[in-house]
Amino acid sequence: MKNYYEILEVNKKASKEVIEKAYKVLIKKYHPDLYKGEKQQYAEKKTKEITEAYRILSDEFLREQYNNELEEQEEVYKQRFGNIQKQEENKQDKKKKQKQYDEQTFEQRVNEQGMGTLGGIIELTKQLINDIRKSKERREEFKENTQKNIIAIILTAIIIITIGVILWYIPFTNGWMRELLFENPLFNWIGNLFSH
Numbered sequence: 001m002k003n004y005y006e007i008l009e010v011n012k013k014a015s016k017e018v019i020e021k022a023y024k025v026l027i028k029k030y031h032p033d034l035y036k037g038e039k040q041q042y043a044e045k046k047t048k049e050i051t052e053a054y055r056i057l058s059d060e061f062l063r064e065q066y067n068n069e070l071e072e073q074e075e076v077y078k079q080r081f082g083n084i085q086k087q088e089e090n091k092q093d094k095k096k097k098q099k100q101y102d103e104q105t106f107e108q109r110v111n112e113q114g115m116g117t118l119g120g121i122i123e124l125t126k127q128l129i130n131d132i133r134k135s136k137e138r139r140e141e142f143k144e145n146t147q148k149n150i151i152a153i154i155l156t157a158i159i160i161i162t163i164g165v166i167l168w169y170i171p172f173t174n175g176w177m178r179e180l181l182f183e184n185p186l187f188n189w190i191g192n193l194f195s196h
Contacts, residue, residue: 002052005135030043
């Protein structure tokens with residue numbers, strides 16, 4: 001829904017005279033004859049919007065209807081936005097509490113739970129189980145990442161060796177490969193390490 005007050009650049013409580021004056025100023029400012037090309041098209045569109053806004057806001061009955069619709073729309077927006085904002089705040093609070101909990105030491109948790117009570121012991125046991133479960137998940141994630149890295153390294157080595165073998169058997173690159181392997185001081189040094 002268009003906001004006619006914003007289009008005419010006036011306040012919601014603006015009088016009929018103020019609205020009329022704003023309309024006249026904006027119509028002159030955006031008159032299509034003052035522009036060329038794309039700016040002229042924009043001015044034509046803007047002039048239509050200004051005229052439409054003036055037609056609604058200058059008629060008392062239409063303005064009242066429009067104001068009611070605008071208020072309903074704003075109320076719906078506030079409710080939706082308010083709910084989204086509350087959900088986001090709740091998520092942030094949970095993350096903050098979890099972070100604070102994660103940063104606590106074992107001793108702090110024991111003192112906080114009140115070890116002398118049965119409820120405290122049960123709660124502490126639950127928390128310890130959760131901590132163990134989380135550490136297992138972290139270990140599994142690390143193990144999975146390590147396996148992926150090892151596979152990537154092996155595949156890279158296979159690709160490099162394959163390219164080397166292909167280059168060795170192509171007559172055009174064979175001489176270059178021989179020079180690289182047998183006359184390069186670095187490769188000679190590596191070869192000497194393994195020959196002893």
